[in-house]
Amino acid sequence: MAFLTLTNIQKSFGAVKVVHDFDMSIDKGEFVSFLGPSGCGKTTILRMVAGFETPSGGTITIDGKDQSRLKPNQRNIGMVFQAYALFPNMNVFDNVAFGLKVAGKPKDEIQARVTEMLKLIHLEHLADRYPYQMSGGQQQRVALARALAPKPQVLLLDEPLSALDAKIRVSLREEIRHIQRQLGITTIFVTHDQEEALSISDRVVVMNAGRADQIGTPFEIYNRPATRFVASFVGTLNLIEAKVVDAQKSTVAIGDQMIVLREKIDLAAGSAVQLAMRPEAGSILPGATGNTTLTGQVVSSHFLGSVIRTRMDVAGNTVSFDMFNDPNMAPPAIGDNVSLKIDSADLIILQA
Known part of the structure; x- marks a missing residue:
């Protein structure tokens, strides 16, 4: 009680x-x-x-x-x-x-x-x-x-x-x-x-x-x-604009990239939807796991000591991702094309 x-x-x-x-x-x-x-x-x-x-x-x-x-x-x-x-x-x-x-x-x-x-x-x-x-x-x-x-x-x-x-x-x-x-x-x-x-x-x-x-x-x-x-x-968040392609299959499009979400979509095809993702959810490192990939071009990279925060452009969306500092690996450079591996469960549909 x-x-x-x-x-x-x-x-x-x-x-x-x-x-x-x-x-x-x-x-x-x-x-x-x-x-x-x-x-x-x-x-x-x-x-x-x-x-x-x-x-x-x-x-x-x-x-x-x-x-x-x-x-x-x-x-x-x-x-x-x-x-x-x-x-x-x-x-x-x-x-x-x-x-x-x-x-x-x-x-x-x-x-x-x-x-x-x-x-x-x-x-x-x-x-x-x-x-x-x-x-x-x-x-x-x-x-x-x-x-x-x-x-x-x-x-x-x-x-x-x-x-x-x-x-x-x-x-x-x-x-x-x-x-x-x-x-x-x-x-x-x-x-x-x-x-x-x-x-x-x-x-x-x-x-x-x-x-x-x-x-x-x-x-x-x-x-x-x-x-x-x-x-x-609460926390730092990526906000990504997408469009519903197939609600039954939970498929959305971010530009020309198709993503299958874990969440059920209750919107008609063609509807705009906003997705959220934490910066620590993805990785560009060799061997990174995840059932989904976001591809984009690096627009900035900031060395914060133990963490490197990088931003890339994905179909007009600025997506940030964090990686731990590795003295043996240089951080991404502006202009690099990178593929961010994520799990679709880490993409959340934001409700009003």
């Missing part, structure tokens, strides 16, 4: 509807990321779960209890914000202890719990420091410990890494995931960074204009996008 359930959630600000009929069930201990561009409704849903916003319709339940009309302090929820939100006049120990003191916990219990939390985030040696004496990454770890100290049922993370530099973001997101697994706490993580969402989540919700375009595992979201928006927003 689901631990956190959002049923037909709606939210309007005046005449503007920002969340439309959102439904989702989250299991106990699951880590779910809400991914999408600014203004898509992901933070609004998080704020409704926290109690900072009241749904215009629908219900939110945690462990079978309706939360929809409870105030934030009546919900057993921990929240970490983008801007740390630490108390500048309190040291690390007192910041982490704050929620426990408000709850009226005994001194001995507060001491033990704060010590446990500081060990968890590996900052027990900085208990006496103030926020201004710490780096951004350290402050965000303190904010995480403060949110976890009262033992919340649900942990909410609102873009907690976006103010940090790239290397700190990577290490801290891994630490957050490790702590979440260690505690087994149900977690919702809001981000606009696809790499963050894909790397640490059990499931990802891709939000678009107040709706969930797709909910699935990172593997499903990346490899089998359900809509054109998901396909274009």
Whole structure:
């Protein structure tokens, strides 16, 4: 049975509807990321779960209890914000202890719990420091410990890494995931960074204009996008224009090249169709496997260190493909005619 359930959630600000009929069930201990561009409704849903916003319709339940009309302090929820939100006049120990003191916990219990939390985030040696004496990454770890100290049922993370530099973001997101697994706490993580969402989540919700375009595992979201928006927003994607030749045989034409797709086609012959393919799906190396070949002329080749990204023209479509750097083999040159071997299963028909 689901631990956190959002049923037909709606939210309007005046005449503007920002969340439309959102439904989702989250299991106990699951880590779910809400991914999408600014203004898509992901933070609004998080704020409704926290109690900072009241749904215009629908219900939110945690462990079978309706939360929809409870105030934030009546919900057993921990929240970490983008801007740390630490108390500048309190040291690390007192910041982490704050929620426990408000709850009226005994001194001995507060001491033990704060010590446990500081060990968890590996900052027990900085208990006496103030926020201004710490780096951004350290402050965000303190904010995480403060949110976890009262033992919340649900942990909410609102873009907690976006103010940090790239290397700190990577290490801290891994630490957050490790702590979440260690505690087994149900977690919702809001981000606009696809790499963050894909790397640490059990499931990802891709939000678009107040709706969930797709909910699935990172593997499903990346490899089998359900809509054109998901396909274009998550990862790098080739978009290839084609025409249906024979719907029954799933045959399409890309210029004068015929391709037999794995997917069933529900369009009449002559209809235009857009195909999607990831850059890593094909290879031009000797011995490359695949039941389909795309032939074209190289228009650019970029050396990116471990990876070489090459673009070729296929009947007016620019198709990118990636290959690992091999010191013993020169990358394709502009003007070369190359044949890209792919599996037809990697060509996805994009729906509206």
